[in-house]
Amino acid sequence: MAKKPTCEELEQKVEELKNKFVRCKEEEEASQEMEKRFKDFLDNLGDLAYETDCSGKVNSHNIPA
Numbered sequence: 001m002a003k004k005p006t007c008e009e010l011e012q013k014v015e016e017l018k019n020k021f022v023r024c025k026e027e028e029e030a031s032q033e034m035e036k037r038f039k040d041f042l043d044n045l046g047d048l049a050y051e052t053d054c055s056g057k058v059n060s061h062n063i064p065a
Contacts, residue, residue, distance in 0.1 A: 005013070042049055042062040050061035 042060075045062060046064050048062065048064055051059045053059055
């Protein structure tokens with residue numbers, strides 16, 4: 001039968017999960033910021049740019065002004 005974790009072990013695990021959650025949120029925010037910067041770059045490029053998958057389907061594009 002498995003040993004029950006101590007209160008200290010549970011507190012440590014909770015702290016580890018909190019830290020992991022914070023790191024994930026920071027990474028998500030950084031990813032969103034990079035995506036916004038890339039979209040802004042494409043929108044201001046002045047030339048047509050697009051991305052396709054292996055089958056040739058257009059996944060994203062810009063519309064130059």
